Amino acid sequence: MTETSLVGPSLADFEGARNIVSRVAEVTPMETARFLSDILGSPVLLKCENLQRTGSYKIRGAYNRLARLSDEEKARGVVAASAGNHAQGVAFAARELGIKATIFMPVGVPQPKLAATRGYGADIVLRGTTVEEPLRAAAEFSEKTGAVLIPPFDHMDVVTGQGTLGLEMLEQVSDVDTFIVPIGGGGLISGVASVVKQRAALEGRTVRVIGVQASNAAPYPISLQNGYITAVTTLPTIADGINVSKPGVLNFAMISEFVDEVITVDDDLIARALLLLLERAKLVVEPAGAVGVAAILAGLVTDAGKTVVVLSGGNIDPMMMERVISHGLAASERYLKLRIPLPDRPGQLARTAALVAEANANVVEVLHTRHSDGMQISQVVLELHIETRGPEHAQEVLTRLRDEGYEPRVDF
Structure with missing residues (x-):
């Protein structure tokens, strides 16, 4: 890589931006995540830009x-x-x-x-x-x-500012093999990838940069496949912070040059990742900031070596947090919503609840109705909302009910 062939800012440009950005930006923590290391099979660290001033790297x-x-x-x-x-x-x-x-x-x-x-x-x-x-x-x-x-991502000064995060991460942990970074328009990853790849080239080593998009708003995979910027029609996603339909021009050129792979994750995985970060790392992260963790949970990252996952932001509305936690519990099979057809005779509700209790699960909500599509006139439908300890326990509850002749259906 030579200076004349370089796409985007040089290392000197990023270092100059660091002098400016350091006037206001905090040096955010780099936290070890053993629970993710166990999943990935190699060390994982979390770069906590969710703790940055204003709640994200955007500053x-x-x-x-x-x-x-x-x-x-x-x-x-x-x-x-x-x-x-x-x-x-x-x-x-x-x-x-x-x-x-x-x-x-x-x-x-x-x-x-x-x-x-x-x-x-x-x-x-x-x-x-x-x-x-x-x-x-x-x-x-x-x-x-x-x-x-002031554009959100497609400008040289914006990219250079975001890339100061790469310099900071290399100062905190110098021997990283893989960086996993969220992508919306591409301002953050284009800056970070350029920094770490340029530094690695000077040191004679290789690093890998993986970008992650929400599957409902993922213009980069198709654009990279086509070799030119391609707009997509986005669908609703909980990762609203990276819901972008079209790559930036500068960002696409830099990502094409410096990023090794772009993968996608769906909302169920993102919700599980957010819940896991809250429970295990005690970190509040917005859905867009948790997509890198979701990629690890999905098994989409392999042979990674020492890995840094960027948590890009923590600005999540409490109402959204409530919905995402509920969604994450359901996606992790720790919260089951069951619909069970029952004969319309006394004692069926009590018997069903007893079976759930015998399986050591907790019923948190009950709806008992005679009014539901597809029911026979002699039937009722019992809707149970149940807390479990995870997938194995959820299957134990379902098996207990089925062994007694019931036909529970899991609703999501």
């Missing part, structure tokens, strides 16, 4: 971009569009640098993210119900007022 790129504006550009103010982490990063950076910031956000943005962004002093404009509408509104605002538009 790095936002501050680096705003700090490099000219005095004339700063006087015009800045504008951005975001449903969360980018908004908070730009608002915080603008406050620190004395720049007026206007942030366009969708109408349904979670209240904690809205309150945090407003708390950093930005003017908030709610527009539309998807991220695309605020993006268009922000671009129009920039053209009308002259405010500088």
Whole structure:
């Protein structure tokens, strides 16, 4: 790799950005995760950017971009569009640098993210119900007022700022073999991958960089396969922080050069990962920040050697947290929702509950109804919500019921 053939920033560029970003960004912890090491079969560490100021790595790129504006550009103010982490990063950076910031956000943005962004002093404009509408509104605002538009990922200064995370990780653990990084538009992984690959080349060693996208919003696998930027139609995902339909231009070029593999994980796996991080690592991580852990749980990463997983953010709405925990418990078969057809005669409810109790499971909710599709006139349906200790215990409960002649159906 030569300087003339290098795609994107040089190591010197990243090191220069580090001097700027260090004015505001914390050095976040690198935590050992033995519970993940046991699954992967090699050491795993967690880079906890969920503990960063503003709750995510986004402050790095936002501050680096705003700090490099000219005095004339700063006087015009800045504008951005975001449903969360980018908004908070730009608002915080603008406050620190004395720049007026206007942030366009969708109408349904979670209240904690809205309150945090407003708390950093930005003017908030709610527009539309998807991220695309605020993006268009922000671009129009920039053209009308002259405010500088701050993109979330597709800009050299933003990528260079995000890449300072790579420098920080190498300082904390120098002998990493594999980095696993979430991908939305690609700002974080393009910066991190460029840093670690350039440093490895200087040291005569190899490192592997794996990107992870949510399967319902994954433009990178198809774009890399095609060899050109390809937009996809996204579907709803709990990983809203990486719900992007199209790669960034600069990011795609850098990821094509520096990233070894991009894999996808579904919402069930993401929910399980978030729950596992909460229980075992005592870390609150937003769904988008947990996709790397989900990839390990799914067995999608192998032969990894010493591995660092980036937890990119921790900004999760409490209402979303409640839903994700419930989803994670169900995906881990620690919370079963059963529908059981029963003869409509006395004693059946008590007998069914006794069988569940004999299997040492806990019934937390019961619905007993004569009104359900597909029932015979002499039947009722019992809906049980049951807490179990995991898949083996769940199967024990189901087996106990089936051995007694019942036909439980698991609903998700």
